[in-house]
Amino acid sequence: MTPTRYTQRHGLDVAEELAAFVEGQVLPGTGVDADRFWSGYAELLTGFAAENRALLDRRAALQDRIDAWHKARGNQPWDVSAYRAFLAEIGYLVPEPAPFAIDNGRIDPEIALVAGPQLVVPVSNARFALNAANARWGSLYDALYGSDVMGPPPAGGGIDPARRDVVVARAAQFLDETFPLAQGSHAAVAGYRADADGLMATLDGAEVPLRDPSAFVGTHVSGQDTGYVLRHNGLHVELVVNPGHPIGAAFLSGLRDVVLEAALTAIQDCEDSVAAVDAADKVGVYANWLGLMKGDLTDSFEKNGKPMTRRLAADRTVTRPDGGTITLPGRALLLVRNVGLLMTTDAVRLNGQDTPEGLMDAMVTTACAIHDLKKAEGPRNSRVGAIYVVKPKMHGPDEAGFADRTFAKVEQILGLPANTVKLGLMDEERRTSANLAATIHALRNRVFFINTGFLDRTGDEIHTSMQAGAFAGRDATRRSDWLKAYEDRNVLIGLVCGLRGKAQIGKGMWAKPDALAEMLQAKIAHPRSGANTAWVPSPTAATLHALHYHMVDVAARQDELAGQPIPDLDALLTPALMGDAPLPQDEILREVDNSAQGILGYVVRWVDQGVGCSKVPDIDDVPMMEDRATCRISAQILANWLEQRLITREQVEDALRRMAAKVDQQNAGDPNYIPMAPGFDGPAFEAARDLVLTGTAQPSGYTEPVLHARRREAKALRRG
Numbered sequence: 001m002t003p004t005r006y007t008q009r010h011g012l013d014v015a016e017e018l019a020a021f022v023e024g025q026v027l028p029g030t031g032v033d034a035d036r037f038w039s040g041y042a043e044l045l046t047g048f049a050a051e052n053r054a055l056l057d058r059r060a061a062l063q064d065r066i067d068a069w070h071k072a073r074g075n076q077p078w079d080v081s082a083y084r085a086f087l088a089e090i091g092y093l094v095p096e097p098a099p100f101a102i103d104n105g106r107i108d109p110e111i112a113l114v115a116g117p118q119l120v121v122p123v124s125n126a127r128f129a130l131n132a133a134n135a136r137w138g139s140l141y142d143a144l145y146g147s148d149v150m151g152p153p154p155a156g157g158g159i160d161p162a163r164r165d166v167v168v169a170r171a172a173q174f175l176d177e178t179f180p181l182a183q184g185s186h187a188a189v190a191g192y193r194a195d196a197d198g199l200m201a202t203l204d205g206a207e208v209p210l211r212d213p214s215a216f217v218g219t220h221v222s223g224q225d226t227g228y229v230l231r232h233n234g235l236h237v238e239l240v241v242n243p244g245h246p247i248g249a250a251f252l253s254g255l256r257d258v259v260l261e262a263a264l265t266a267i268q269d270c271e272d273s274v275a276a277v278d279a280a281d282k283v284g285v286y287a288n289w290l291g292l293m294k295g296d297l298t299d300s301f302e303k304n305g306k307p308m309t310r311r312l313a314a315d316r317t318v319t320r321p322d323g324g325t326i327t328l329p330g331r332a333l334l335l336v337r338n339v340g341l342l343m344t345t346d347a348v349r350l351n352g353q354d355t356p357e358g359l360m361d362a363m364v365t366t367a368c369a370i371h372d373l374k375k376a377e378g379p380r381n382s383r384v385g386a387i388y389v390v391k392p393k394m395h396g397p398d399e400a401g402f403a404d405r406t407f408a409k410v411e412q413i414l415g416l417p418a419n420t421v422k423l424g425l426m427d428e429e430r431r432t433s434a435n436l437a438a439t440i441h442a443l444r445n446r447v448f449f450i451n452t453g454f455l456d457r458t459g460d461e462i463h464t465s466m467q468a469g470a471f472a473g474r475d476a477t478r479r480s481d482w483l484k485a486y487e488d489r490n491v492l493i494g495l496v497c498g499l500r501g502k503a504q505i506g507k508g509m510w511a512k513p514d515a516l517a518e519m520l521q522a523k524i525a526h527p528r529s530g531a532n533t534a535w536v537p538s539p540t541a542a543t544l545h546a547l548h549y550h551m552v553d554v555a556a557r558q559d560e561l562a563g564q565p566i567p568d569l570d571a572l573l574t575p576a577l578m579g580d581a582p583l584p585q586d587e588i589l590r591e592v593d594n595s596a597q598g599i600l601g602y603v604v605r606w607v608d609q610g611v612g613c614s615k616v617p618d619i620d621d622v623p624m625m626e627d628r629a630t631c632r633i634s635a636q637i638l639a640n641w642l643e644q645r646l647i648t649r650e651q652v653e654d655a656l657r658r659m660a661a662k663v664d665q666q667n668a669g670d671p672n673y674i675p676m677a678p679g680f681d682g683p684a685f686e687a688a689r690d691l692v693l694t695g696t697a698q699p700s701g702y703t704e705p706v707l708h709a710r711r712r713e714a715k716a717l718r719r720g
Ligand SMILES: CC(=O)SCCNC(=O)CCNC(=O)[C@H](O)C(C)(C)COP(=O)(O)OP(=O)(O)OC[C@H]1O[C@@H](n2cnc3c(N)ncnc32)[C@H](O)[C@@H]1OP(=O)(O)O
Pocket: 119, 120, 121, 122, 127, 128, 129, 131, 132, 269, 272, 273, 303, 453, 455, 456, 509, 513, 537, 538, 539, 613, 614, 615, 624, 625, 626, 627, 629, 630
């Protein structure tokens, strides 16, 4: 790692590459000059850095009290009333606010009004980040053909006609369910045509309209394609007709694709899916976000042996039956996830000290987004002039209030109207879930979503109750009553706080990126639960998950749920301990191996290659999305079992070594891969060890301190 070289700005030591990036690329065109930016940044740090530190100290102090309480109770039976009283006494639980409704100003319809998938992507990867932005529209034919939904995915090569036919039949079934014809099936259509009276399908020599003709929006012509655009539950679907296309030519209708409006929103992630540990990494992350906000980001790479350049998709012009035109966005509405409160950065130093990374993200990502607000031509990200920042890992209302004031200050520094920055509240730490209404209240003028990040939330569940006993295993912990209470409370509290029609109530990630048939079965539960968005790991998953929002009318579902009693805190606060039914030893050891493999498979790419999100096979060889939150769970469950003497340190060390050898084999085809065996002494292996063996002592069980330190070490070694 190249040592950071600094330049002075208004009392700050700023890494040279960051200063050059901000002054050379971010600020020109924003109306904010460098003096204003850096003097404001210095004021922000002077005013907020100490409070940031104090909030972290408060987390630690509460955790100490909770640990001590559990230890003092020893083997007494679980007493939730006593526990609640104790949590209230120490200020972990705060009083409920008086009834209120959020008042978050102007919000884009993709968030406030239309229910649909939310894609998440590491913004550090320009190729993926552009793909995510363009995943607003996704080919249903491709998603069905290329995934496991219609049976094992194809090996590659040309089109298999038998598979093509089942894909086309499945898409026709979707059309029949969503846009039925007045009679007959889309599968039997011999041609589509639109005129002033709407869309007509030819069936058995006669012309048949849609059962609901108002679903037809208009026609979108592109090259040789004629697209008939329909709308249902606020989501658009395009029937793409082109009889000259190899697929279109195979069917009388000439239908060559059914394209769905898919990722309505996409989170460009600076947090748990990226590995950014120094000024150079952070500039890389910010540069991609800046390119997305300016609209000029491109990436050139080779795909299937051919060079290609990816750029942001254009909007779609649709001609209505009356001859008028409308524009449909070509890109997902982009949100940016900043980092949380925990980490400091040496990219900006004050009085010789590193400063909160979250404050740097707040300043820089907001400044980048001014380009979108000021855009005079070309598609804009937010059509209402908002900036959407997702704020992760906040613990309760005080931290949310801190975030609210931070962004108020950032707005003032950057000359933005108050509450231009809208905040997405990740409900992913236990103190937030337990005080959700109060936390939303603290953000009531800018909250645009409350999302259950159940992965971090599971990690925090284990860490908070580390001393209560042994948890019932990684998966069992996620199937427990606390989790149901958490998910249900999030929706119902969101509705009570007036999020309907103004903000998203969101659900978490589908973490098996290749198991999309299973996702299609399972993830309909999210819209059914009243959530108007839920996370998906890829554009293909977004296209398939979009089907669920045609099957469920979320607004109607929210109406049904409004007024239902909110599950009380008892279930939420009761940890899922093994208690009197310990797992058999062989299952314990299998889960130790599984967690060790997940940690190592993830960490080795993070530390040695700077890859923040990976597909890692689990012990059954099912590829899993691993990011810092899933890593937190695996590390915390092992730390908890060690702490509770369910397993020994020797067993952990043994599992780590055996699994490291296995992970080495799994990565044998990667020319950049550095094996962990047989030495087991490189920074990646050491990181995995640290995460488990020091897991109890890590703040809230977070993985960042260990990962950052070991990645910096790996970078330094490489330099040597
Ligand atoms: C708990 C949490 O915080 S969850 C939020 C954080 N997690 C995420 O953001 C997960 C995002 N997803 C990903 O990073 C990836 O999908 C992974 C790491 C899970 C799998 O990556 P890979 O193994 O490279 O995927 P795979 O080989 O199946 O697919 C790659 C293709 O899909 C695209 N793709 C995959 N995921 C995404 C995505 N999230 N956004 C956009 N495009 C994507 C790639 O661009 C690539 O297509 P291309 O060749 O046309 O560029």
